[in-house]
Amino acid sequence: MSRILLADDSPHAQRMGERLLRDEGHEVVTITDGDTVFVRLPDVDPDILILDANLPLRSGYEIARFVKESSFYRHAAVLLTGSVAEPVDEQRARETGADGMITKPFEAKALLSVVGPLAVRSAELRELRPAGPPPPPPGEEPKFVSGAVEAEPEPEFAADPEAEGGSEPQLAPLGVTAIAESAPDPVPAEVSEEERVRAAVTLALDAAMPQMIDSLTQQVLRALHSK
Secondary structure (H helix, E strand, O other), X not given: OOEEEEEOOOHHHHHHHHHHHHHOOOEEEEEOOXXXXXXXXXXXXXXXXXXXXXXXXXXXXXXXXXXXXOOOOOOOEEEEEEOOOOOOOHHHHHHHOOOXXXXXXXXXXXXXXXXXXXXXXXXXXXXXOOOOOOOOOOOXXXXXXXXXXXXXXXXXXXXXXXXXXXXXXXXXXXXXXXOOOXXXXXXXXXXXXXXXXXXXXXXXXXHHHHHHHHHHHHHHHHHHHOO
């Protein structure tokens, strides 16, 4: 199956996404901030990146742009995620070249129905990837060898003769918005009361989790010491 890099600073989103994807047989690496994504990209070499658009340190938008502008990584599909409280900016997502957007909390059917086709497409594009080392993260100085700058070549993917004259279908399964380069902004779907409540509860749990862990730890320690 596919290697998936899931980057989100919400522990709940990480646990939910990882469980759903691993149950389908995917290999999942979870990361909490954008800087670490760039550190892990070469060794993970993902087929799909699922990125919180508002990641700390380096945003999902910045990572998506880097991936899609790189000949080494552009085979990888990119899904940007956001919540009801912090939605994905569709215009910025389109400009980065991202493949789609999905709203948290993750719904199993919506997430898996888009990951499957993206995994197949990514595997096909990987076969066309040019040889060469992965590029350095943005902002990293290029290496100098004997006084010359060692620059990454940027060859294009080989053309697929069967795809000549064809157009790739847009993926828009349940709950997932595909991003078309020239498509007009869609009319936002009305958010249900259940989705608003679920999002609010998720945010509250994430915020309260450290205090709950500390409180339970102290209670367990007191119980142990009282025996």
